[in-house]
Amino acid sequence: MTIAIAKPAKTRVTFADYLAYFDDSDTKYELVDGELVPMSLATGKHGGITRSLERNLDTEINRLDLPWIALQGIVGVRCPRGIGLDTARIPDVVVMLRDEWQSLQDREAVIGFELSPPLLVVEVVSPSTKITDYRAKRTEYAARDIPEYWIVDPIEAKVSVLVLSDGWYDVTEFSNGDRLVSPMFPELQLTPQEIFAV
Template sequence: MTTATDKLTLEEYFNYENSEEQHWELSAGNLIQMPPESPQNAEIAIKLLLIFAQFVAPGLLRCKDTEIVVSGSRTTVRLPDLMVLTAELADALRSFGRSTIMSDMSPPALVVEVVSPGKVNQDRDYRYKRSEYAARGIAEYWIVDPQINKVTVLILNEGLYEEKVFEGEQAIASCLFPQLQLTAERIFFS
């Protein structure tokens, strides 16, 4: 872990030796160790991956294995639970040779974050990532919250997200996937 005065650059983050096989995010230059997902969060991410695989080619889907560099006061790299890439972005990643979406690459079409328990995690997904992903130009951002069994779908409109919250048997509305037949109930309980 770095100290408050020991901020990493993007290059230092890329060269960081991870001998523990842990997942990390870089937040405002600070190296943040991400704990393993809870079984419920992992199941939700896989379930959504399988649902989106019905509409999207496998080469455009990423599940907890691709980082994205986002805007911020200092270098920030996020590791979303699930992403749907554009074909252009998938090609750029193949050419780059590292599963990191750099700031000069086009944004993913969709990012999904499954909220882990605790205020720090809630703040990160609902507040910080919301502004970072909007600034990055990500068209659709889903916040899937198993603590309250709600899905918040954020649609980018003129640089800001407009949100709709879905729960129970209410059909989730996605601008990118209008053919989607999905409810919060199905995500959390089936």
């Protein structure tokens, strides 16, 4: 006779609990389906890519005098996912309205449903995040109505620019010396080769 041992149910974390969560460590957490998921430490290359992208995007924003700001790894994005389950991601780079960034100065830096969705989010792929970046986040960011999502993949040496259309993302892939084509940044002069040469 086999005896089944019931596993204790995981405690679900609400979005409000997530915003207030502190565990005396430097660990960053994402909230996925009501569960705290620790983010792994990035490699130096990953950090160099995100820093470079933030600078390139901010330079373009300033050149065009746009009311936007690019931010590296410090802003969360609340995403709808499932029924009653909270999810909040922390993209590697977020481009958002400067006024809305100012509204987050004295509270948790998470773009909730009361704010506009980010204009662009960027995820830099690492071996531990590949499936999440290509699949789960693609669905979540589309559900949040984020107009543009870049998947920067140093493993495959390509950049995928995903543009929202009728609730789904259309994808164009760029590699080597291809100039990225971005509806949000139509004049941007940037190639995967330059992105990965950090």
